[in-house]
Amino acid sequence: QIQLVQSGPELKKPGESLKISCKASGYTFTDYAMQWVKQAPGKGLQYMGWINTQTGKPTYADDFKERFVFSLETSASTAYLQINNLKNEDTATYFCARGYYGSHWGQGVMVTVSS
Amino acid sequence: DIQMTQSPASLSASLEEIVTITCQASQDIGNWLAWYQQKPGKSPQLLIYGATSLADGVPSRFSGSRSGTQYSLKISRLQVEDIGIYYCLQAYSAPNTFGAGTKLELK
Numbered sequence: 001q002i003q004l005v006q007s008g009p010e011l012k013k014p015g016e017s018l019k020i021s022c023k024a025s026g027y028t029f030t031d032y033a034m035q036w037v038k039q040a041p042g043k044g045l046q047y048m049g050w051i052n053t054q055t056g057k058p059t060y061a062d063d064f065k066e067r068f069v070f071s072l073e074t075s076a077s078t079a080y081l082q083i084n085n086l087k088n089e090d091t092a093t094y095f096c097a098r099g100y101y102g103s104h105w106g107q108g109v110m111v112t113v114s115s
Numbered sequence: 116d117i118q119m120t121q122s123p124a125s126l127s128a129s130l131e132e133i134v135t136i137t138c139q140a141s142q143d144i145g146n147w148l149a150w151y152q153q154k155p156g157k158s159p160q161l162l163i164y165g166a167t168s169l170a171d172g173v174p175s176r177f178s179g180s181r182s183g184t185q186y187s188l189k190i191s192r193l194q195v196e197d198i199g200i201y202y203c204l205q206a207y208s209a210p211n212t213f214g215a216g217t218k219l220e221l222k
Binding site: 095104 | 206214
């Protein structure tokens with residue numbers, strides 16, 4: 001069956017970096033784009049952008065153009081989200097989702113940024 | 116960016132009641148709209164895509180419709196397991212944008 005399995009929770013300090021993984025299984029990885037979505041505590045869903053899994057080209061929403069990097073390891077059917085220079089406001093759960101409509105979602109990674 | 120105005124922000128309804136949630140797009144998005152349900156502590160689940168198509172495994176009491184740039188999600192007979200937060204998403208133009216969400220509770 002189709003699964004997206006994300007890496008575990010993270011506790012970081014401001015200014016640090018992190019890299020979250022999203023490993024896909026049960027389908028051909030390059031057949032579907034991968035989207036990334038942020039959900040701050042108690043808040044709604046915020047679209048971060050997506051990555052073309054055939055070309056590796058990322059597209060970022062305006063709020064995520066500066067410190068955020070989407071990447072792939074196609075041989076491992078894995079997508080990554082890197083966040084640099086972490087800020088307190090990056091505290092959130094981050095989801096990966098398959099395809100343009102997000103037919104399948106990862107379980108989410110809770111990221112806490114605190115000094 | 117395309118704005119999605121979702122209403123109501125919260126809704127209290129009784130079991131077996133008909134529930135309707137709407138999203139108004141700030142411009143034409145065709146049928147590039149999806150609806151999601153999210154339960155506390157869980158990932159969102161796709162309910163409707165292409166404005167009117169039911170996602171795999173979703174009960175038939177859920178349906179989507181479109182009138183111009185207004186999109187609606189209808190639950191024909193509310194069940195206990197339908198409680199949660201519902202979001203719309205426009206996938207017509209990058210960046211995709213979500214509605215603010217509708218919290219559905221039991222009366």
